[in-house]
Amino acid sequence: MPVLQLDGLTTNYRTVRGWVKAAEDVSFEVEKGEALGLVGESGCGKTTVALSILKILPSGARIRHGKIIFDGRDLVPLSDSEMRKIRWKGISIVFQGAMNALNPVFKVGDQIVEAIRLHEDVSKGDAMRRAESLLELVGVEPSRVNNYPHEFSGGMRQRALIAMALASNPQLLIADEPGTALDVIVQAQVLKLMRSLKEKLGLSMIMISHDLSIVAEVCEKVAIMYAGHLVEYGSIEAIFKEPLHPYTQGLLGAFPGIKGERRKLTSIPGQPPDLLAPPAACRFHPRCPYVMDICKKEKPLLEKAGSGDHYVACYLY
Ligand code: SF4
Secondary structure, eight states: OOOOOOOOEEEEEEEETTEEEEEEEEEEEEOTTEEEEOOOTOOHHHHHHHHHHHOOOTTTTEEEEEEEEETTTEOTOHHHHHHHHTTTTEEEEEOGGGGOOTTTOOHHHHHHHHHHHHHHHHHHHHHHHHHHHHHHHHOGGGGGGGSOGSSOOOOHHHHHHHHTTTTOHHHHHHHEEETTOOHHHHHHHHHHHHHHHHEEEEEEEEESSSSSSHHHOSSSSSEETTTEEEEEEEEEHHHHHHHHHHHHHHHHSSSOOSSSSOOOOOOOOOOOOOTOOSSSSSSSSSOOOOOOOGGGGGGOOOOOOOOOOOEEEEOOO
8 A cells, every 4th residue: 555645636825816726636656665756847836745745835725626645544634733643753844945944053963852852752861862863874973963053064954854854753754855955966965865764764755856867866756747737657767768748858858867878958948837827738738849739728637658657648648
């Protein structure tokens, strides 16, 4: 049974100009011990999906439709007090730009202790011992519990935040653009850490990124989002070997791979649409080089295509 199953998740934001259709009919699964990459340009709805799973959406946002099945239970109808039991212990998150999320006036160890004691009834001494072993788990010398955040490098701060997110032994960790503010060498070390945590702890993961080559370093599966729609979904191998959706093909041309041969980069022409008034049917049609009449009239469904576990929402297939 999957740890997490999204079935037709639709989340909208109310703004003064109307409803923003941020995520529409999004479905995917994450198995135990598996990592799924959620990939797309900024504003495509990836973070909205993450906030919907934890039900920490900003005011004015609504889950309009769909199910979020976690550990066999639909989270959508749960109250805030029921969700509080699931956040951190069941599903935890490392937020985007979290490198600056540590409080500069408290020692790192005390901040991890606070995170542990917020969710568990343990003594300060036990929580501090756990903070030390959590730091060790993420590759930081345990004695650094006594340091202040400014005494940590950027990479160590990112590691400390990952340690904090693991404080209550969650089953599922969501990492929103982990390590993006770091230089490439430190970012590669953070990705290596994520991969080893997944293996050591049997952790399930959703990794959010705008960069397919980054999720390929950690994830087995990938879901590509464009303007709030899931457009392609499948194993990393299948999508790298045979990208089917024209948007995925564009994304692969737009990013240099971390490894492999050098190639000429191309960009996707045009701009992502305004989600207050997105293009009808296939939302990619104004930017698609293969657009047909039907693409402007009916939304293509995500259907099995290609070899293996590979799904695409495009009339070319
Ligand atoms: Fe292009 Fe049509 Fe496929 Fe959309 S459905 S990606 S417009 S070919």
